[in-house]
Amino acid sequence: MSDQVPVTVLTGYLGAGKTTLLNRILSEQHGQKFAVIVNEFGEIGIDNDLIVGADEEVFEMNNGCICCTVRGDLIRILEGLMKRRGKFDAIIVETTGLADPAPVAQTFFVDQDVQDRARLDAIVTVADAKWLSDRLKDAPEAKNQIAFADVIILNKTDLVTDGELREVEARIRGINPYAKLHRTTRCQVPLDAVLGRNAFDLDRILEIEPEFLNADDHDHDHHDHGHDHGHHHDHGHGLKAYHDEEMQSVSFRHDGDVDPNKFMPWINELVQREGPNILRSKGILSFKGENKRFVFQGVHMILDGDLQREWKPDEKRESKIVFIGRNLKENELREGFMGTAA
């Protein structure tokens, strides 16, 4: 575990400010050395850091996953970088503005050699407060990048009014209510908001509650789900959210155990069938007869899950799953999940 170098993936549509954020990270006095994998050599300060050019070579895996694409160049570059072991503390991968984050993320799930040496820390998406709303309408790439993000840097907030800012945030939340969102100008965020997030560490998936920036809007109501097997759809509640016609997130909760012999076949079949539409998934589950929590996460068709810590004596045993994706069939997903109840 400690041997694995953390990798932060930096995405964002053209002009959102990726290079600004990258320069910010590299110029800060943090005592760390980075290896940076970029597609375009821009104006990047590289005094102490190692910079490597990449060419986003995406290819399909012949493993039965029709949507399973990986970055071949990244596998090759990471292998070469690891020969410098000990000479840098973290790796940052900057993608092009039109890139889909999925192949980068999937590379870390699919390739064992990469997994042995590096771990995906988080997907950080830089968004332009002024133009994101428009891009969400006309650029599917921008939507993918928001849907995939663990951390969203909503940049250039000084160029919009408060009303416009609330609207663009609501649009982001309509797609991805789970990412940490930071409002910035010139990408001024503390480094620990971007690096060392452990967003893909199963042990760190403690909560999958929607993350709202504004506590006043945080009007959770978890008490009204007793009937109908206690399941619950969190999407948009307590938040002014624009429903995105294409990309949504849905979550379901069951007040109790699920049967692993029903759940595992269901989730596996689901991601095989709907994987191209499901961008990310996460869940914390209470398995019948198991005193540890089962935690899983997925990217398209690839699932990674494990038994985690034990349920605490004072903790309510419940099962909850979240999907972020395109044209999700909410009723079908709900029925499927509820059907796995123990």
Next chain:
Amino acid sequence: MTSPIKSLTANVTLLETGAEVVCATFLGRTPAFACTDGTVMFSDIGEERRITVHPDAVTLCAQSDGKRLVSGGDDGRVVSVSQDGTTSELANEKGKWIDGLTLGRDGATAWSITKTVRSRDAKGEVKSREFTSSARGLCYITKGYRLAVTHYNGVSLWFPNMVGEPEQLKWAGSHLDLTASPDAKFVVSAMQENSLHGWRVADKKDMRMTGYPAKTRSFSWSHDGKWLATSGAEACVIWPFQTTDGPMGKPPRECGVRAARVSRVAFHPSALIVALGYDDGWVMLCRMTDGAEILVRSVSDPGADKKGRAISSLAWHPEGKRLVYGSEDGQAGILDLP
């Protein structure tokens, strides 16, 4: 195991190279180790010599033909080193990484920089070709000046001195490392999907060799060309190539089964004995005829709970009396057979 493992560990001279060994070899009679820190270490009797080949850079790949050791660095340089330690720069790709490298029997050298492959003949004439995707696996095929190149969706057979499109061996997926049988009848690639794909060159007939838990990164042909030893499993998987059909319909042999993965393989130059390096740092010799195993190096440090790092290179001296190995954590050794 029916008999206790015999050991030759007392016949091993241990060395520390200080960095991961990319290529352990013999230059003439002298053991030499190309390391990731850009140096080559020579181990003469009674003294060690070290030269810097890639200053302030990393050696990414290196190959040896017994007369010279050629290395490619992340400084973009391809450098040839001879037994006496003299170096000559064969190419300078100006800071681009040398991703793949191979040597031909007649003094040719080929290297790749992402999609670009260059082949330099013994006289120093360089030919270049662009491929449609990264080309990392390179292997000269005997009989003529011909280079096999892996890329996405197959292998190209390129005659550097001929105009025209290379011959294509197609198979969907990403092909990484590459080997060709000594008689040039078969080409075998290692794929991203933990499997091998082979072609009979004459008619491009496909051969799938699957069942590996990890990628194959090391190949070795037996001296008679009838067997192909491969890494990537918890045993050395050896495919039969005695007939014109290659291994099709025939199960592979396995030897050196352990609870660790084989990381490097090297067939003895004149006997059916294969040297195996494992990802926990062990080295063994296995005799194919009866499966007998002889231990060359074991790693055990129970107090520290420390596992050895993978063996990253293995090579026999052409006379078959000596073996060199090197590991990812800079441990190397020279075995002298009794």
